[in-house]
Amino acid sequence: MVQTKYFFLLRPNLSAKVRLMNTKRNLKILAALLSLLLLETKVQAYESKNSDYEEVSYEDLVNELSQQNKIAANKNTPARFDSGDMKIHAGVGYATSFSSVSFGDSTSNRFLSGVQLSLGIDIFSQHLFSEVVFKNFGIDSRATDSLSVKQLDLRLGYRDQVSGPWGYKLGAGLSNRYIKYTANEVSENSTVPALSIHGAMEAIVSRSLSLGLEVAGRTPLVEQKSDRGSLDMSLRMNALF
Numbered sequence: 001m002v003q004t005k006y007f008f009l010l011r012p013n014l015s016a017k018v019r020l021m022n023t024k025r026n027l028k029i030l031a032a033l034l035s036l037l038l039l040e041t042k043v044q045a046y047e048s049k050n051s052d053y054e055e056v057s058y059e060d061l062v063n064e065l066s067q068q069n070k071i072a073a074n075k076n077t078p079a080r081f082d083s084g085d086m087k088i089h090a091g092v093g094y095a096t097s098f099s100s101v102s103f104g105d106s107t108s109n110r111f112l113s114g115v116q117l118s119l120g121i122d123i124f125s126q127h128l129f130s131e132v133v134f135k136n137f138g139i140d141s142r143a144t145d146s147l148s149v150k151q152l153d154l155r156l157g158y159r160d161q162v163s164g165p166w167g168y169k170l171g172a173g174l175s176n177r178y179i180k181y182t183a184n185e186v187s188e189n190s191t192v193p194a195l196s197i198h199g200a201m202e203a204i205v206s207r208s209l210s211l212g213l214e215v216a217g218r219t220p221l222v223e224q225k226s227d228r229g230s231l232d233m234s235l236r237m238n239a240l241f
Contacts (some may be wrong), residue, residue, distance in 0.1 A: 132152070
């Protein structure tokens with residue numbers, strides 16, 4: 001009877017210890033679950049961070065490097081000239097010419113002035129162009145004679161921009177002069193082909209307008225007394241279309 005009573009006295013203490021042990025076990029299980037959850041989160045973050053990397057074979061690596069080299073080469077290759085970029089240019093200007101002419105037994109140096117008209121087009125590039133230039137120097141009359149000169153040039157040229165609004169032109173071509181000389185009511189006509197070389201500096205006012213100073217030299221291709229060459233200068237205005 002005494003032992004049974006003693007057992008019932010100890011029972012509350014045993015129940016408290018059991019509950020304490022259960023609580024500790026539950027805390028350990030909870031801590032383990034939290035640790036697993038945190039570890040899974042870190043693994044997912046690492047996989048997301050390194051998701052851009054993947055294993056590739058040697059052949060895939062070589063193909064990728066070859067493709068990158070082709071892209072770099074294409075970037076360094078100048079773009080092909082588009083026909084839509086081709087411009088037509090027209091110009092008007094004031095032309096002067098210091099010419100040496102000879103008719104009969106007389107040779108004289110003439111300073112001529114007149115109007116200049118030009119029409120050209122780009123060819124295969126924005127820098128290369130061809131143009132036709134017409135110059136009419138009018139009639140230079142003196143006491144004993146008069147001289148009428150017209151000139152037609154066919155040119156090929158190169159142009160580029162130096163810095164800011166400044167640019168230049170260089171070119172060469174064929175020039176043909178139509179000369180009429182009149183003295184003592186007797187007229188003499190001659191046509192003189194020549195090689196022409198020209199250069200110009202120009203100021204680009206806008207995308208479609210420029211002003212330039214041009215110098216050109218002419219050397220006859222055939223021996224012709226009436227025209228021994230000339231040095232021409234012109235102030236011209238060009239428009240692009």
